[in-house]
Amino acid sequence: xxxxxxxAYDLACRRGDRLLFKGVGxxxxxxxxxxxxxxxxxxxxxxxxxxxGLLRPYAGHVEHDGTLALADERPALDPHRPLxxxxxxxxxxxxxxxxRADFGxxxxxxxxxxxxxxxxxxxxxxxxxxxxxxxxxLLDEPLNGLDAHWGASTQAAIEAHRALGGIAxxxxxxxxxxxxxxxxSLLEHLP
Numbered sequence: 001x002x003x004x005x006x007x008a009y010d011l012a013c014r015r016g017d018r019l020l021f022k023g024v025g026x027x028x029x030x031x032x033x034x035x036x037x038x039x040x041x042x043x044x045x046x047x048x049x050x051x052x053g054l055l056r057p058y059a060g061h062v063e064h065d066g067t068l069a070l071a072d073e074r075p076a077l078d079p080h081r082p083l084x085x086x087x088x089x090x091x092x093x094x095x096x097x098x099x100r101a102d103f104g105x106x107x108x109x110x111x112x113x114x115x116x117x118x119x120x121x122x123x124x125x126x127x128x129x130x131x132x133x134x135x136x137x138l139l140d141e142p143l144n145g146l147d148a149h150w151g152a153s154t155q156a157a158i159e160a161h162r163a164l165g166g167i168a169x170x171x172x173x174x175x176x177x178x179x180x181x182x183x184x185s186l187l188e189h190l191p
Contacts, residue, residue, distance in 0.1 A: 002066065002135065002165075003029075003030050003065070003066075003165065004029075004030050004064070004065055004066030004135035004136055004165065004166065004167055005027070005028065005029050005030070005063075005064065005065045005066070005167070006027075006028045006051070006062075006063075006064045006066075006068075006136050006167050006169070007025075007026065007027040007028070007062070007063045007064070008024055008025050008026050008050075008051065008060065008061075008062050009025050009060050009061055009062075009063070010022075010023055010024070010025055010059060010060040010061075011023075011024040011025065011047070011050060011057045011059065011060035011061075011062070012024070012057060012058040012059035012060055012191075013043050013046045013047065013050060013055075013057060013058055014058035015043075015046065019058065019191040020042065020043035020046060020186075020191075021042065021043045021047070021186050021189040021190060021191070022058075022059065022189055022190075022191050023189050024047065024060070024184070024186070024189050025060070026182075026184055028167050028169070029167070030135070030165035030166065030167060031162050031163070031165055031166070031167075032162070032167055032168075032180070032182065033158065033162055033167070033168040033169070033170065033178055033180070033181050033182065034168070034169045034170070034181075034182050034183070034184055035170050035171075035172065035176055035178075035181050035182065035183045035184070036048070036169065036170065036171040036172075036184055036186065037172075037183050037184065037185045037186065037187075038185055038186035038187050039187075040173075042186045042187065042190075043186055044140070044171035044186060045072065045140050045171065047171070047186070048070065048072065048138050048140045048169070048171055049070075049072075050062060051064075051068070051138055051169060052068055052070040052138050053068070054070070064136060066134075066135035066136050066167070067132070067133065067134040067135055067136065068134055068136045068138060069129045069132040069134030069136070069137055069138065070129075070138040070140070071125045071126055071128070071129040071137070071138070071139050071140065071142060072138075072140035072141070073140065073141065073144075075113070075121050075122070075124055075125035075128070076090070076125065076128065077090075077113045077121070077124055077125065077128065078113060079112065079113045079114035080112060080113070080114065081112065081113060082109060082110050082111060082112055082113075083105060083108050083109050083110070083111055083112075083113055083116065083124055084109030084110060086113050086124070087105075087109075087124065087127060087128060087131070090128050090131070090132065091131055094131070094132045094133055094134075095133070101126075101127075101130050101153065101156070101157035101160060102153070103123040103124070103126055103127040103130075103150075103153070103157075104123060104150070104153075105120075105123060105124060105127055108120060108124075117145075118144075118145035119145045119146050119147065119150060121145075122142070122144065122145045122146055122150075123146070123150060123154075126142060126154055126157065130157055130161070134166075135165070135166050135167065136166065136167045136168075136169070137158070137161060137166060137167065137168045137169070138169050139158070139168060139169065139170045139171070139172075140171045141171060141172055141173070141174075142154055142158075142170060142172065143155075143172060143174040143176075144174070151174070152177075155176065155177055155178060158170070158178060159178060159179065162178075
């Protein structure tokens, strides 16, 4: 995997008339992971969207070297297609291969995405992300809807990605069992 980096400088986010956070900054190199912490509504998902380039910051800027992929509450999979076709669509777009991690989807490839359970859709979104070839993973609540087994498997996939030099930014209310995990509390960046 090529070297990668992700940095945020003095970020602020405004939603309507409300300033959610200000002064957020960090630098990550290959192999590192950052946990975004804070209560509901503080701006973790907005920060993830800023990092992904989907939302413009009110102030500050983001720099990155390496491809980014976001997995959030929207799985980005066509609900009317069978799961296998929906995943194949993204593999063709990303020009990537199969996911390195096993997300237990083999028996579900002919099931339309709309019929998958919450946990199955989450695993499918994670499989899409893992197969993307992106060096920087942005994971918004990746453990929501997963049982203990699949939560542990997801964390193992994150660790494997980091071992190959990838970066992970994780917004989560769930406890994370990742090595050398840095934490950024958005409570420390309230206006």
